[in-house]
Amino acid sequence: MIAQLFKKKKELHFERSYPASVDAVWRAWTDADRLRAWWGPPKTMVAACEIDLRVGGRIYIVTEASEEMGKYQGTRWPMEGTFARIDELRRLTYDARSWTEGEEATTTIHHTNDLILAADGDKTVVTLHVLITEIGPKAKMAAFGMRWGYKSQLDALEKHLAG
Amino acid sequence: MFSALGEPSRLQIVELLGPRPYAVGEIAETLSIRQPQVSKHLKVLGESGIVRVEPQARRRLYYLQAEAFDQIARWVESFEHLWEVRLDSLGDYLRTNDTEEGQP
Numbered sequence: 001m002i003a004q005l006f007k008k009k010k011e012l013h014f015e016r017s018y019p020a021s022v023d024a025v026w027r028a029w030t031d032a033d034r035l036r037a038w039w040g041p042p043k044t045m046v047a048a049c050e051i052d053l054r055v056g057g058r059i060y061i062v063t064e065a066s067e068e069m070g071k072y073q074g075t076r077w078p079m080e081g082t083f084a085r086i087d088e089l090r091r092l093t094y095d096a097r098s099w100t101e102g103e104e105a106t107t108t109i110h111h112t113n114d115l116i117l118a119a120d121g122d123k124t125v126v127t128l129h130v131l132i133t134e135i136g137p138k139a140k141m142a143a144f145g146m147r148w149g150y151k152s153q154l155d156a157l158e159k160h161l162a163g
Numbered sequence: 164m165f166s167a168l169g170e171p172s173r174l175q176i177v178e179l180l181g182p183r184p185y186a187v188g189e190i191a192e193t194l195s196i197r198q199p200q201v202s203k204h205l206k207v208l209g210e211s212g213i214v215r216v217e218p219q220a221r222r223r224l225y226y227l228q229a230e231a232f233d234q235i236a237r238w239v240e241s242f243e244h245l246w247e248v249r250l251d252s253l254g255d256y257l258r259t260n261d262t263e264e265g266q267p
Contacts, residue, residue: 012243016250020257028253038256041248109242126253130246 012130017123025117025124026089035061043068047076057083059094062101076101081113091116110134172196173204177213177227184217184224 018025028034030053036046040063048062059081065072081096092115099108109132116127175194179185187205191198205225208214216223 012246014246014250016254018254018257024257025253028256034256034260037260038252039249041245041252126250128246128250130242132242 010132012128012132014126014128014130016126017120018126019123021122022089022117022119022124025126029092029115039063048078053083053086055083055086059083059096084112089117108134172200173208176201176204176208180214180225180227184226186222186224190225 028038030051032049032051035051036049039049039061040046043066044063045066046061047064048060050058050060052058060078062076062078064077065075067073069075077098077100079096079098081094083092083094085091085093093113095110095112097108097110112129112131112133114129114131118125118127172194176190179190179193185193187198187201190196190205191201194201196204205214205216209216212228214225215228216225218224
């Protein structure tokens with residue numbers, strides 16, 4: 001039932017055009033040191049980044065809450081995936097799961113990521129499909145619980161995330 | 164409290180109530196959970212706005228609140244938002260960092 005509800009919106013689609021060469025975009029996505037530089041959202045840092053660029057190879061990125069996130073500081077969100085398809089400079093597909101460290105059994109999200117690069121003059125068009133295939137029960141319940149925002153729940157959630 | 168929200172039988176109840184409303188006794192029977200436990204779970208789900216109760220004849224029927232499920236969509240949106248932020252960040256990175264370096 002919940003899985004059905006997800007069917008409506010579990011597929012995400014992004015398209016961007018960047019003033020950079022396909023080479024540069026490909027490197028930014030496949031070179032661990034470069035990826036580190038842009039991957040983490042604000043107030044986080046990339047604590048680990050491994051990219052074994054071959055079919056069957058591993059992509060492993062750990063995002064960690066930095067000091068600016070206050071009480072969440074140190075919370076780690078790993079993502080581990082396997083490359084399913086690599087077309088040099090054109091397409092990259094990996095199946096991955098993401099979770100909150102220490103809560104793997106209940107927070108894990110499974111997702112498939114398909115990245116396509118295409119040259120457009122001196123720009124590069126990046127198309128990304130993210131398909132969320134499975135969500136752990138705690139992630140689901142967090143989705144429910146957050147809206148009603150009962151203070152006790154949120155406090156507990158904060159404590160939980162922090163600790 | 165939060166770990167209680169991740170309680171598997173509570174999720175089972177939510178899933179059971181999807182297609183139609185149930186009375187406490189029916190839920191207990193269907194899921195093989197003791198009725199007092201079911202009542203406890205329903206209380207928490209009710210307080211969180213996930214389930215509402217409507218008296219019908221001599222029974223009290225428990226319904227899923229449709230709005231609760233908007234939250235799932237919203238949760239997915241937060242994942243979507245993360246990617247928007249990340250792709251913006253990639254743009255900034257490409258504009259500032261990778262012009263002269265790294266030509267193979």
